Structures are given as structure tokens and as C-alpha cells.
Amino acid sequence: MSKVRVLVGTRKGAFILTSDGKRDKWEVSGPHFAGWEIYHMKGSPADPNRIFASQTSGWFGQVIQRSSDGGKTWETPGGGVQMPTGAGMPKGESNKFVYDTSPETGKPLTTHQFYDGTQHPWEFKRVWHLEPSLSDPDTVYAGVEDAALFRSTDGAKSWKELSGLRGHGTGPRWQPGAGGMCLHTIIIDPKDPKRMYIAISAAGAFRTDDGGETWKPINKGLHSQYIPDPHAEVGHCVHHVAMSAKRPGVLFMQKHWDVMRSDNAGESWEEVSGNLPTDFGFVIDVHAHEPETIYVVPIHSDSYHYVHEGKLRVYRSRKGGNEWEALTKGLPQKDCYVNVLRDAMAVDSLDKCGIYFGTTGGQVYASADAGDSWTAIVEHLPAVLSVEVQTLK
Numbered sequence: 001m002s003k004v005r006v007l008v009g010t011r012k013g014a015f016i017l018t019s020d021g022k023r024d025k026w027e028v029s030g031p032h033f034a035g036w037e038i039y040h041m042k043g044s045p046a047d048p049n050r051i052f053a054s055q056t057s058g059w060f061g062q063v064i065q066r067s068s069d070g071g072k073t074w075e076t077p078g079g080g081v082q083m084p085t086g087a088g089m090p091k092g093e094s095n096k097f098v099y100d101t102s103p104e105t106g107k108p109l110t111t112h113q114f115y116d117g118t119q120h121p122w123e124f125k126r127v128w129h130l131e132p133s134l135s136d137p138d139t140v141y142a143g144v145e146d147a148a149l150f151r152s153t154d155g156a157k158s159w160k161e162l163s164g165l166r167g168h169g170t171g172p173r174w175q176p177g178a179g180g181m182c183l184h185t186i187i188i189d190p191k192d193p194k195r196m197y198i199a200i201s202a203a204g205a206f207r208t209d210d211g212g213e214t215w216k217p218i219n220k221g222l223h224s225q226y227i228p229d230p231h232a233e234v235g236h237c238v239h240h241v242a243m244s245a246k247r248p249g250v251l252f253m254q255k256h257w258d259v260m261r262s263d264n265a266g267e268s269w270e271e272v273s274g275n276l277p278t279d280f281g282f283v284i285d286v287h288a289h290e291p292e293t294i295y296v297v298p299i300h301s302d303s304y305h306y307v308h309e310g311k312l313r314v315y316r317s318r319k320g321g322n323e324w325e326a327l328t329k330g331l332p333q334k335d336c337y338v339n340v341l342r343d344a345m346a347v348d349s350l351d352k353c354g355i356y357f358g359t360t361g362g363q364v365y366a367s368a369d370a371g372d373s374w375t376a377i378v379e380h381l382p383a384v385l386s387v388e389v390q391t392l393k
Helices: none
Strands: 003-010 013-020 027-032 037-044 047-057 061-067 074-076 081-083 111-113 119-121 126-132 140-145 148-152 182-188 196-201 204-208 238-243 251-255 259-262 284-286 294-296 314-317 325-327 345-347 355-358 364-367 375-378 384-392
Touching: 003 047, 003 355, 003 364, 013 037, 013 375, 037 384, 047 126, 061 126, 126 182, 148 182, 182 238, 196 238, 204 238, 238 284, 251 284, 284 345, 355 384
Parallel strands: 037 126, 345 384
Antiparallel strands: 003 013, 003 037, 003 384, 013 027, 037 047, 047 061, 061 074, 074 081, 111 119, 126 140, 140 148, 140 182, 182 196, 196 204, 238 251, 251 259, 284 294, 294 314, 314 325, 345 355, 355 364, 364 375
């Protein structure tokens, strides 16, 4: 029978939840890296035992951790020292993320300009998202703040910036969102690994068709009232982008306001917010087997970062947007004021697709019936930053 492994990153450590294919009983392992912020964890599609984790703190900085045994033990690839479960301070060197510089001047490729006209140099702060290669367990991409894309081909031991993104020409016009100027979404096309999509808050979405050498903005159709030119080429605060592996050319986006859809690999977008009670939110995901079935969690507003009306409701559309139904069975419908962050929802690939999400209140909810009903599979964790799922044979 298949197994499911849920990787949960929180404000104070990582947790790994495992169950069999029935998904009714769960074992909890953790906290791993207790006391550290784990911004993101993700398993390699090429090796079910390989997991990468972004570990950070304001005191010790950024560390990338790697497990080769499904999270039982960890090592810091830069130092190569094994870490037992629950270890705190890493015993290896932190991984180094160095932005490319101009060969002519030796200075950073570009600066970014705030709306007040001031220029700011690129500064590395943390890794927001890790995206392992679909075919090579030693290749992994990292989206960082300030917004840039890095790649490692030696299992996260060393990193090189794919500087064609930041050097594209629009970089000086990128702006930080409320959470910083972060590259938070990385999607690899399963039918064409040289085609990738990324999203940046607050710059927008971009696509490469040549493995990261060159990039183009893909924001036509986005409208953002809060920037000087609401229809600008860049400057839009995209919160998350999702894609069905069964239909890679179709993308879904949760923007700062608006839920959007593209049927042409991001060349243009249309709004599909439809009858949602509010179209502000952070997370969006797609059913593993039904590419027209998508999920969002509406948030009251950009001023109140909690769910609408104090009711935790996942909304599902079976028609690719516009028509939405509230999924509430098993979720609190009174006095609930949690948020669901951009990387805190994932799906498994079992026949009856499972949906998982975590909240800032420390709950992780799971549905083994595509969202019809929900169960809190763990509660009272630190605030959940990310949720990813591995389906294991």
C-alpha cells in the first residue's frame, strides 16, 4: 500500500507526518531543527528519501539542510556533518548564496528602485522556496529574498545564480511586498524541463524556455490598483502560482487581489474569482488528477490577515474558476482567525486525491476525499509556513 509523507515547515522547527494510503492515522516526527524557522521543505521526485529544507534564523543566518533517509537524519551539505533528529545548531558551514556581479564594474547586476525613487542594492536575506529537479536528486533550485533564482547540481553543497532573471532588464522596477521582495514560486514543466515559471512579490510572474538563461515577464492581463500603472509589465504582487502536471500549459494564480487563470503558458491571464466571498488570499493549488479542480482559501483582506468572517473555508472550483463552492465539513466555522500562507497547501497523487494545508494557528488539516471533509491531523504546532507532500510507493 502507498504511503504519504507530509513535510511541515513552521516558525520553530520542522515536522514530518506519515500515514498509509488510508490517511486516517498519522505518526508525527519532530521538531527537527527545534527553534529555527523552516521556511520550506520539499522532497525530490527523483529520490523518495531525499528531502531539502530551508532553515533560517535572525541570529545564525541561512542554512540548507539535506536528508537522504526520509528525514531521519540531516546533514548540512556545505559542511557534510550528520545531524540527529531534533538537533539545534548546525555543525557544518552555512551554504553560500552569492549574487552575480557585472564583469565590467564588479558591482551587483542591478539595484531595485522603490516608488519614492530611492535605489537599493540587492541583499540576500533567506531562501523562501526549494524546488528539486524532476529527474536528478542532486539538482535543486532555490528562490531567495531579495528576489533571485539559484541552482545547485551537487545536492545543495554549492549554488550558482541564474542571473538571466535579475539581469532581464526589469529588475530595477521590482518592489518588495509586505513580506519582502521574495521569489516564492518555482514550477518546472514536467513535459519540458527547460521551461520553468517563477513568481516574485512584488514583481509578477516570469517564464524561461531555455533552462534559465533568458526570461520574459508573463503578466499580461494582471491589474493592480495599488501601483502607478495598474497594467504595468512588472510590479504586480503575485502570491502563488499552481499548475497541473497533467496539463502544464494551464496556470492558476492567487494574486494580492484576484484569482487568475492562463491557458497559454502565462502569455495572458483572465480573472476567475467569480463568486468567492473575497478574492484576496495567499495559497492556490490544483487537484492531482482533475486539472480543472482548484482550491483557494479566501482571506478577509490585505489589512486583516485572517480568514473571512472568522470561518475557515476552503473554496473549490471544479470548472477551473468562476464557480466556487465552500468546503467546511470538519473545519471551524466560528471564532477562527488564522491565516494560510502561500506555500502551506499541497496535494498527494493517490487515486482519491488528498488535500493538505496548514495554518498560522499551528493546525494541519487533511482531506482524503478531495476536500469534501477535513480532519486536523496535528494541532498546536508553531505557526505553519509551508506544507509539501510526498506520495511513496
